[in-house]
Amino acid sequence: MEEINDNQGIAGQARNDDNEKTLYTITIFSENMVGLLNQVTIIFTRRGLNIETLSVSPSAIEGIHKFTITAFSERDDIEKIVKQIDKRVDIVKAYYNTDEDLVFQEIALYKVSTQKLLSLDSIEGIVRRYNARILDMTEVWVILEKTGHYDETQALFKELSEKIGVLQFIRSGRVAITKSKVERLSDMLAAMEEKLNRKPTIHNY
């Protein structure tokens, strides 16, 4: 198995180019319909914005999916993009945050050679320092897992690849929770319910 030597990678390159821009986290709640992801990504495509990370999963509200997207951008652009996403019929709600508003994590998995890992002075040292854990191992390989911010998962990658090499590496998209107490969506849904109940009659088209 070949090792991954270039720990910067393409993502690292893109990050350097976007130094002056801010990393925004866009949260989107949508109906679970075919083509929804496409509806979201075409809006980034139109404005020529790279998606840095993407994570999609069912939300706490049944039938509604939650997207977490990060992208480097300027505030003005991200605001327009979010409005255009929010405008799509099947999107329930979209908003954006900066890192200060959020608690967020990414998860990374590292496959390294068992033999090389054992050659390290202290496996415990690495695991302890990075708060990583061992998920699985065979005679040939060990899989480490670490959750954290990009810089943290990247730091472990860097150390491992410098010292023993990394056979395989994967990092998830960001998942994030706002520091406010409630998901904003719940307010919106409640308001909508109220509005509908206020309606005297349903008119026919």
Place this chain on the structure above:
Amino acid sequence: MKEINDMQGMAGQARHDKSAMGHTLKGTGADHDKFKMKGAQSLIEALLHEGVDTIFGYPGGQAIPIYDALYDYKDKLNHILVRHEQGATHAAQGYARVSGKVGVTLVTSGPGVANTITGIADAMMDSTPIVVIAGQVPSNLLGTDAFQEVDVIGVTLPISKWAYQVRHAEEIPWAVARAFYIASTGRPGPVVLDIAKNAQVGIVDYRPVSIDHIRSYIPVPDMEPERIAEAAQLIDAAQKPLALVGQGVILGNAEKELLDFLRKADIPAASTVLGLSALPSDEPLNVGMLGMHGNVAPNLKTNECDVLIAIGIRFDDRVTGDLNSYAKQAKIIHFDVDPAEIDKNVKVDIPILGNAKETLAAVVKLLKENKHTAWRDEFKAPWEKEIQVVINKELHPGTGPLTMGEVVHKVSEATGHDAVLVTDVGQNQMMGVRYFQFKQTRSVVTSGGLGTMGYGLPAAIGAKFGAPERTVCLFTGDGGLQMTIQELGTIMQSNVDVKIILLNNDYLGMVRQWQELFWQERYSETLMQNPDFIKIAAAYNIPGRLVSEREELDEAIREMLETKGPYLLEAKVVRKGMVYPMVPAGSAVTNIILG
């Protein structure tokens, strides 16, 4: 504050109650309301339930079941057979623009629906409510590169308000109800329904479905009373207010509210191209048209007013020119139904979300009566200048070849300024919107945002069906006419009373104009060798007349208007005519070339 667990409850309910998906089943539920029928027939029933009476379409392999169902509804549903699917979408647009109803297009899969792309994109740009219904290969063949399969949803998502693939017959009534609801509410737009063949032939128990909400969709945002009050205050204090009128006024049926607003506060108003006819041409507060080929006065005054009140406009670059010098001195109030338009191109001081009909009325209530006589007088000088330097020359040239403007002007006069103006794109369009005059709303059908050459002829057909009692005058060019000239066949077959005025200069005139002004007169590929258009019309049994002499023009226009049914009036106009005034692309609205 609610916690997450509470929301779970709501979701659980949603699962069982289809109304949470915007799905309201109507009807009595009695057995006699249920009809077993094919999906294709349920589609027709659903269209009738939406009040559809006219469809523009073209059959093909994967739409045969729908066309077969249509065969039994000939007395209820008027299907207009076009000659190319692009024409079907533009016709639906023309129909929608004049009638305010949803235009409907029916086509087959693959090339059929691919040909509708231009019309869908056009309707998206111009907020025109149309529903494009396309046949699709059977579900089991989707994704296999089947004969005449194209990824309709993938292709149309970026250029439509909503696109949905129907794979089961039972979905059809729901999908149709949703499509019409989405197309026609809020900021209108095109919706695409891609109906797989198996859904067309599957058997359903048809019950009419009506939709009055979709939980993920807020067509009209709530009005914010504080903003309304702020706006009224600002307008009351304004010394030099200027209103900009966009199509949002027409789409929101807010013409009366607009007039009340303008009159109460004595505010001069200018229109975008698509906002034309919201105000009558002879309204004293109407100070003309904005933009690249708009009138001098409102363009100049945009950069002199103290409060700019934009109503249902989207600050298109053809209206604003250079944004960095656009109305920088003014406080800006923006009325719009679409939150995504706020601050998109121009940063505004007071956004007013909502339907213009309601928001304008709310502002009017708070406004003081006002007079801005001195400010309104300031518009006179630039108007006089434009009349002297540009308009008189164009409308009353005296000698030399016919000008485009004089033809438009004479036709407008001959129709009592009360006809529907349809244009193609380019010089014919700009001359049309500059010199045609309007008495009633919904009198302009033109491709404003996308600038689609070939739009005119099919859009005029649709406009005639949308407003059968009105005279429909199409101004087109020799280039644009030939892009969809096959629709003369539609006019022949359905005997559509469209007055076609061809302003023929044997050039792609607007591009030629740019080449003359900005590209050192290098007329690259803009000269056209044209056919005998009168003969072509004659081949379609459409009477026509070629006019090149000024003396003949009045008589020819009279003949055209007196002829029952379609007519082609070809005017040989000045070959290198220019549309002035002109604000060069990307320059300040005050940087106006007068010729």
